[in-house]
Amino acid sequence: MHLLIIDDNEELLYALQQLLRDAQYHVDVATTLADGKECIDEKKYDLILLDWMLPDGSGVDLLIRLRKNNISTPILLFSSKKEVEDKVxxxxxxxxxxxxxxxxNIELLARIRALLRRECAQKQTIIQLGDLTxxxxxxxxxxxxxxxxLSAKEFELLELLVLNANTVLTRYQISEHLSRDFDHLSASNIVDAHIKNLRKKLDGDNLIQTIRGVGYMIAR
Structure with a gap:
């Protein structure tokens, strides 16, 4: 897997390079938007790690440009910004x-694995899980x-679990995905209710596993 990191913090860049190379990823780095765009033009990456604030502009501006140019490479944006509006x-x-x-580092590697798994799965139009298609x-x-x-939310939930197969998703992560409402995120019964309804429609508890005290997962 080939990853590109675009960040101007040299200390962080060095640490991320070591971390990701130890995890067996091929890593390129850029310290400006211009250098990052040049890398993307020259090479196809499996994932881009993009900082929000760079010397020559905003990472979000590059992100929007890439999407307008139909570049669908998964992008993980990181920043010290904490406001809900920034995440949105x-x-x-x-x-x-x-x-x-x-x-x-543990959370970063987990999110990278999840994004790469999702990207691989999305290249398959159809996924088969036992009797389920x-x-x-x-x-x-x-x-x-x-x-x-399935309702729209039930399909989104099933999609999230399948595209992150073999990964335990917490109630908070599921709620965040389904609600997109960062002001009212809850690890409450709403997620459990969706899981219960989905299990009924998929005929039982065999597909979706409960990891007690943590969340849910689908094993493949």
Missing amino acids: EALDGGADDYLEKPFS IDFSSRSVHINNTPIK
């Missing part, structure tokens, strides 16, 4: 994930060729 701006601009500085292009679900009617 990043996600609306086309970021696949947002991570506040300072962040832990999910078609992401038509947003349809079948069990043994019988169509299963």
